[in-house]
Structures are given as structure tokens and as C-alpha cells.
Amino acid sequence: MKEKVDEEKRLRPLPNADRYAQVVTRYSPNPDCVLHLGSARAIVLCYEYARMYEGRFILRFEDTDPKLKRPVLEFYDRIREDLDWLECKPDEEYIQSDRIPIYYEYAEKLLKDGNAYVCTCDPELLRRKILASEPCECRDWPPEEHLARWQRMLAGGYREGEVVLRIKTDLNHPNPAVRDWPAARIIDIEKYPHPRVGSKYKVWPLYNLACGVDDHLLGITHIIRGKEHLTNQVRQEYMYKHLGWKYPEATHYGRLKITGASLSKSKIVQGMKEGLYKDWDDPRLATFAALRRRGITADAIKKMIIDVGPKTSDVTLSWENLYAINRKILDPTADRYFFVPNPIELTVKQIPKTFTARLHLHPEHSERGFREYTIKPNEDSGSASFWVSKRDVDASKTGNAIRLMELFNVEIQSASAYSGEASFTSESYEEARKAKVQLIHWIPVGQDMPCQVVMSDATTLEGIAESACKRLKPNNTVQFERFGFVRIDSVNTELTAYYAHK
RNA sequence: GCUCCGGUAGUAUAGCCCGGUUAAGUAUUCCGGCCUUUCGAGUCGGAGACCCGGGUCCAAAUCCCGGCCGGAGCACCA
Numbered sequence: 001m002k003e004k005v006d007e008e009k010r011l012r013p014l015p016n017a018d019r020y021a022q023v024v025t026r027y028s029p030n031p032d033c034v035l036h037l038g039s040a041r042a043i044v045l046c047y048e049y050a051r052m053y054e055g056r057f058i059l060r061f062e063d064t065d066p067k068l069k070r071p072v073l074e075f076y077d078r079i080r081e082d083l084d085w086l087e088c089k090p091d092e093e094y095i096q097s098d099r100i101p102i103y104y105e106y107a108e109k110l111l112k113d114g115n116a117y118v119c120t121c122d123p124e125l126l127r128r129k130i131l132a133s134e135p136c137e138c139r140d141w142p143p144e145e146h147l148a149r150w151q152r153m154l155a156g157g158y159r160e161g162e163v164v165l166r167i168k169t170d171l172n173h174p175n176p177a178v179r180d181w182p183a184a185r186i187i188d189i190e191k192y193p194h195p196r197v198g199s200k201y202k203v204w205p206l207y208n209l210a211c212g213v214d215d216h217l218l219g220i221t222h223i224i225r226g227k228e229h230l231t232n233q234v235r236q237e238y239m240y241k242h243l244g245w246k247y248p249e250a251t252h253y254g255r256l257k258i259t260g261a262s263l264s265k266s267k268i269v270q271g272m273k274e275g276l277y278k279d280w281d282d283p284r285l286a287t288f289a290a291l292r293r294r295g296i297t298a299d300a301i302k303k304m305i306i307d308v309g310p311k312t313s314d315v316t317l318s319w320e321n322l323y324a325i326n327r328k329i330l331d332p333t334a335d336r337y338f339f340v341p342n343p344i345e346l347t348v349k350q351i352p353k354t355f356t357a358r359l360h361l362h363p364e365h366s367e368r369g370f371r372e373y374t375i376k377p378n379e380d381s382g383s384a385s386f387w388v389s390k391r392d393v394d395a396s397k398t399g400n401a402i403r404l405m406e407l408f409n410v411e412i413q414s415a416s417a418y419s420g421e422a423s424f425t426s427e428s429y430e431e432a433r434k435a436k437v438q439l440i441h442w443i444p445v446g447q448d449m450p451c452q453v454v455m456s457d458a459t460t461l462e463g464i465a466e467s468a469c470k471r472l473k474p475n476n477t478v479q480f481e482r483f484g485f486v487r488i489d490s491v492n493t494e495l496t497a498y499y500a501h502k
Numbered sequence: 503g504c505u506c507c508g509g510u511a512g513u514a515u516a517g518c519c520c521g522g523u524u525a526a527g528u529a530u531u532c533c534g535g536c537c538u539u540u541c542g543a544g545u546c547g548g549a550g551a552c553c554c555g556g557g558u559c560c561a562a563a564u565c566c567c568g569g570c571c572g573g574a575g576c577a578c579c580a
Contacts, residue, residue: 029580030579032580063580064580065579069579123578163578166578174505177576178576187578206577206580207579211580227507227573227575228574229580230575231506231574231575231576232575232580252574255573307515307529308514309515311508312508312573312574313507314573314574315515316513316514317513317514318512318513318531320531321513323530324531325529325530327543328543334542338540403539405539407539439540479542481541482541483540483541483542502541
């Protein structure tokens, strides 16, 4: 009784899921770049877990740094599009820059209860104090004083860098990074206006304040994020304690890398600025936009992420693996067509009659139909011309037999850089098969269209596609036989396709 | 340097918490056979791993200690 056949790999259960009425997860990107494969772990895991427990999945834009990690308007939509494409549609969406007053409210409460303070110390001095586990001179002033400073902060009575709101923790905490962490600061908002709310707010919450408050307010039960946030959990737990809240269950997974491609936002942005990449979907990038354009399916990405799971160790994915998953998805559905890269014109002589070739769109699904080509030899010479790949002709030396798939067998007589000559030898497939001759694909000259394939290194391969490709539509994913799977990008008088993988 | 994590075949993952029929399973990869009018798919077979050293125990990938290696954090970033 081995019922392993259809056993899809499943996610391990979420910790303490049964303690909550409904599981709520969130994905909270900073809209300062497009999404890429590195983001997939958070997105897919959050979404899939929410689905698995019939819970909710929330998208929350964390755009509270108008200066250093400046949000860019176009990315809000691009991120929504990416999530859409991944079929990880959020049930709710929030934008932190719309919620600034809420963070102010909790900052005030923290201040009032003496759990936070507005520090006016010199940053360098403060740093030394904290490292030495000593309070700065502001820390122990009465709450009223700090509340007053806070009001002055909001009113614009301080300049950028002069003050910072800090949450009291434990000055003796072994990790200096959690001691009295900063929660809000002033931004020179005239100089660095926020793309959505402009110069409306001078005081901006830092990650732990905004994220911590939101996770509680939005009812997040399970936080799934990268392990770079491990100490943020420790920091936020102090704030939760001050506020009398219970911290959600938190899972911190390791970094995701993929061989050969950089998953660093800053490098992607930099490459774009320098013009190294034409666009966010440059095939060399591992952005979702690029993967999509290359015909990598959202399902393949999801499957791979579920396979990887939420472990804390870093993983280095390999493209081969992604391709293998994608190929399994594409193979049953992709129609087959002929594409000849680096074509040469092969003239076949002594063709005894008119041939009609019927080429199935899919080898295992004949019901999908076929393409049909009629080969009518020239009345005088008895010859006809085909586009065939130079590589195929080169591989079979002069005198060798090859078979044009589903058509007839020929013998190569000569070949140069751009053309070649061959003569018809027989029609029978069995004969070719017995002799184990190479089967190659072909396109009748005249029943063709120019085609270029953009490869994964952004180079372009010029060639010729069969004329049946004229009916293809952008976004179709097909297999060019003996070449690989491609996604059709545009169809006009010529065809442009993006290479996915073999 | 300090504070934390983690190390199973090329890659990824299961097993570890609750030590013992797993002589470590699965996917991919690679090699070979079969099949196939694609260099795709399918199918059959093969190759390939518990970081190292101690300890506990009848028994350790599993527990303990040390080392090595890798990663994360140590921002008025997220």
C-alpha cells in the first residue's frame, strides 16, 4: 500500500495555529524596488499558510523611510501585479504612510507610561552610553517632559537628526542592539518628500514601531519573515510588553539565493540606473517580471518555495531545479513548432512528387491538431528548398543521410555557410529509423517568418520560424522542437520569443 | 569583536524534538537501457550525502561537549 504517487510535498504545520480563531499572515515589502525571487519565500509561505488554515493574507506596504529607502510610486503597482501573477492575492491591503497618526498615538502612550523617551543626545555620545549599558541624561526625565518634547517634535521644533524617540528596554541586555532601540525620527521632509504623502509628516516611525504596532492592530497571528529580523522580534517584544500585547508567532527563514543571479535589490536598482538592464524584466534578472517574461510559471515558483519550506538555513537554489519543475508544468500544455536558429537554405533535389506533411501540435495529444505543409517540387528541377539548422547539417557530414521529420529522407551532398545541397533518397520513416539517422526539423522556404529568440543572457538568437507561428499570441508558451521552451513575446511580421529553458 | 542561528549527495529536501527494520527516503542532476518521427516527455536501472573530533549509550544523522565552516544582526534602513 504505497500511496506515495500523488503525495505533493506539504508545508509543515504552523506553530500553535490552533490557538487562534483564524490564522492571519502578512507580506510587507518596502516599495523601493520590484519583487524578485528572493521575495518569493515570504510571499508564497505567507499566502500558502493562510490558505492552508483558511485564514487571511495581508499585503502591507512598509514605506516609512522617505529618505534612505525611498519608496517609488511605480513599485506599489508593480508589486500588486507581481502578487497577482503569483496568484497570491492579498485579502486586505494597507499602506503604512496612510497610518502615521496611528503610530503617533502609540508613541504617545508609550511616552505617557514612561516606556519611551525623546532623546536629544548627540548620537555618538548615546552610542557609547548604550554600549556601556548606561542611561543617557534624557532617559530618566519625567514623562511630561518627554511628552512635551514629542509635541515639539511633531510641531517642527527640531531639525532632522536632533532628536529620536526611543523605546525603553533593558540597558543590560546582552545584545546592545536591543537596548533602548530607536522608534521614530525626524526627516527633512522638504528635502525628502514622501512620494505618497509629500511633506505632510516630519516625524517618521522606524521599522519596529510601525511594524510592531501594525502586526498587533491588524491581528497578525503568524509572522513569517527573513532571519535578518530575528533581533527585531526581541526588540518589539519589549514594546509589546509595555503595551500589554501578546507577540504573534514568528518564523524566521533563511536567505534565498540562486546560482548566478543577484537577488540584491540595490544591485538591481543600480544596474537599471547604469543602463546595464533594459528594464525590470531583463532576462538576466531574477525579478518576477523577468521570470514571467521568460515563461517561468508562477506555479513552478510556488512549488519550488513550498519544497524549500521555512527552514532557518540559507538555501542556494539552482536554475536547473526551477527549470525541471517548470518543464513538467509546460510540457503537457505547450504546442510544438519548428524554429531554425542560424538557418541555411538546403536545396533538395530529385523529389519525386508533391508531399504533404502533417505535424502534430503535441506528440501526446493529437486531438490538439496539427500544422500542414505542402512540398511541391519545382517542375523543371524537381527540387525544393528548406530552412534547416546549420548545426544539423554540419553534424551530418557530406554523404550522410538525415531525415526531415515527418517528411522524407535525404542525403547531404554539400554545405557551405549559407546553403547546402541534398537529394531525396526515400520516404519511409522505418528506413530512417533502422539506419538510426538523425531526425531534424525543417521549414519550407516561403512558408516561414523571421524569428528572434531572446536568450537568458539577454543575447538574441536570429532564426526562422514556421509560418504556422503567425497564429500565436503574445504570452503563449510553446516548445520549439529540439530547441527548448519559449514564451511568445510579440507577433507581427516577425516573431519575438523569450527562451525559458530546454 | 559581541549577540544569535544553522551545517544530510552537485542542488534542494525528509528523518533529528520522542536515539534502534532507512544497510539514510524523495525531487532534481549525471551515466546507461527501453520507448518515442524533438536534443522534450515517459519508463527501467545505476552513481552520489549524515562537517570534524570526542563523550553518553547495548545502540547516534538523531542526545551532550569542543572545533571547523556558513549565515544573520550589532542604523535616526526595512
